[in-house]
Amino acid sequence: xxxxxxxxxxxxxxxxxxxxxxxxxxxxxxxxxxxxxxxxxxxxxxxxxxxxxxxxxxxxxxxxxxxxxxxxxxxxxxxxxxxxxxxxxxxxxxxxxxxxxxxxxxxxxxxxxxxxxxxxxxxxxxxxxxxxxxxxxxxxxxxxxxxxxxxxxxxxxxxxxxxxxxxxxxxxxxxxxxxxxxxxxxxxxxxxxxxxxxxxxxxxxxxxxx
Numbered sequence: 439x440x441x442x443x444x445x446x447x448x449x450x451x452x453x454x455x456x457x458x459x460x461x462x463x464x465x466x467x468x469x470x471x472x473x474x475x476x477x478x479x480x481x482x483x484x485x486x487x488x489x490x491x492x493x494x495x496x497x498x499x500x501x502x503x504x505x506x507x508x509x510x511x512x513x514x515x516x517x518x519x520x521x522x523x524x525x526x527x528x529x530x531x532x533x534x535x536x537x538x539x540x541x542x543x544x545x546x547x548x549x550x551x552x553x554x555x556x557x558x559x560x561x562x563x564x565x566x567x568x569x570x571x572x573x574x575x576x577x578x579x580x581x582x583x584x585x586x587x588x589x590x591x592x593x594x595x596x597x598x599x600x601x602x603x604x605x606x607x608x609x610x611x612x613x614x615x616x617x618x619x620x621x622x623x624x625x626x627x628x629x630x631x632x633x634x635x636x637x638x639x640x641x642x643x644x645x646x647x648x
Contacts, residue, residue: 441469444478470512485514486523493527501528502546506553509564517564537592544570596648598641606638613642 445458452458459466461475485508492504505520505528514520525546532542547569551561561569602610609627616623627635 441473444473445469445476448476448478485512485520489520489524489527493524498528498531499549502549503553506550506557509550509554510557510559517566521566540570543567592644595640595644598637599645602638602641603634606634606641609638610641614645617646 442458445452449458456465459469459472461472466472466475489501489504489508492501496504501524505524508514508520509517525543529542529546532545536542536545547561547567550566551569554561554564599610609625613623613625616625627638629635
């Protein structure tokens with residue numbers, strides 16, 4: 439482990455693992471505690487630097503897994519500070535599809551919750567923000583539904599329905615008519631790239647959410 443390597447590089451004359459964990463006549467339980475007691479590491483600074491470096495090459499999900507691993511095995515002294523400093527980087531993938539900062543934070547926390555459970559730990563053991571009861575992974579509510587139910591339409595998107603072209607307007611009116619009449623329906627919107635499908639989706643989404 440990292441702490442074992444730190445001790446090996448600094449403790450002279452040790453002939454066993456117990457020697458490495460012995461500090462001022464006291465046999466400590468972990469290499470981490472021994473290294474800290476010898477003032478060989480600044481634990482939280484090391485963790486901050488490690489996560490910051492990981493953001494340069496790790497995908498956000500892998501960063502969340504690293505964060506959960508750090509909570510379990512490295513016992514940072516200020517968990518909330520670690521969260522606040524690195525939650526933005528851990529959230530980048532969810533931000534691409536959701537404008538609600540609350541929902542994005544919830545998704546990241548839920549991932550960390552599940553990762554901690556795999557390591558036999560409860561997220562409630564750590565001083566992290568609460569997970570909203572609206573979404574409970576045991577309730578069988580698909581994540582996509584939870585995310586969509588909390589998406590906030592932007593001001594720009596709210597104005598899109600007024601600027602759609604004739605073909606988009608025809609599709610927009612037909613779909614909205616099915617929604618407003620409560621008749622429902624199944625619609626397929628197809629076309630080459632650049633023909634405005636996403637523009638239409640955004641206009642519909644903003645109108646329905648308004």
